[in-house]
């Protein structure tokens with residue numbers, strides 16, 4: 001049996017258990033080795049952080065936002081810590097579950113410290129305020145006496161454990177709303193209300209939204225015997241059996257996201273996408289749901305969406 005099918009079965013089983021997220025973390029840590037903080041992952045997310053800040057600067061003229069909100073930060077809060085170093089005052093991270101821990105925050109901070117000392121961080125993160133870096137190293141020194149909450153406070157990070165469809169933040173209050181490889185894990189019936197909520201909280205005028213979407217089959221990241229379009233061979237009914245609630249994959253394509261933005265009335269100011277690998281797509285017997293669309297659209301596997309809200313009216317219609 002292929003490795004990705006074994007993983008799908010295990011994750012499906014885990015998804016029915018109590019404490020499924022913690023069990024999945026242990027499964028990924030010890031069996032699939034999918035939650036180790038690798039350099040590749042760390043620097044990829046740093047590049048995202050810089051792209052978010054650049055998008056904000058491009059459309060507002062301001063160097064850094066005062067406030068930011070990320071949905072689905074995941075195990076290691078790399079983008080929030082990068083924003084801290086850049087000088088963001090209030091950094092919100094929202095998730096339905098608290099996935100980070102004191103240990104994982106420490107691992108993240110140590111990675112920043114090592115990267116800085118080795119000069120590897122600086123090319124990825126153009127703005128690192130000296131006083132913020134000094135605060136990070138001081139925090140690392142005193143960490144043994146601190147709780148996760150104390151540490152997050154010192155990093156100006158607030159974790160909101162809530163559903164992003166109903167945020168506790170006030171309307172028109174966040175300068176930069178962002179996400180990193182999260183949209184693909186949220187099905188449209190939830191993502192549309194999430195986008196509506198983002199539209200409510202982002203500053204109008206003056207805010208920016210910046211989202212990275214990874215539309216590849218995530219099972220292919222783990223099992224190289226299948227390619228990044230493998231999941232497009234299945235019907236929705238078949239996929240329902242394969243997919244799981246701990247790490248769902250909506251399989252939405254670029255045209256679905258465009259449609260959701262249009263439906264929500266969010267401007268799609270920039271769409272920076274790669275072409276994917278059309279030759280690989282041709283090797284997959286696509287389900288009719290996908291085969292009816294232009295292959296070059298279906299093949300797009302990674303995209304960065306930017307919404308410039310600088311001209312949007314306060315009621316969000318602009």
Ligand SMILES: C[S@@+](CC[C@H](N)C(=O)[O-])C[C@H]1O[C@@H](n2cnc3c(N)ncnc32)[C@H](O)[C@@H]1O
Nearest residue numbers: 072073074094095096163164165180181182185
């Ligand atoms: C795959 S993870 C994100 C990965 C991470 N951003 C990264 O860079 O690797 C997706 C996250 O989105 C969160 N999420 C899904 N639906 C949500 C919702 N309605 N509100 C808040 N968080 C949600 C999940 O709990 C999960 O932690």
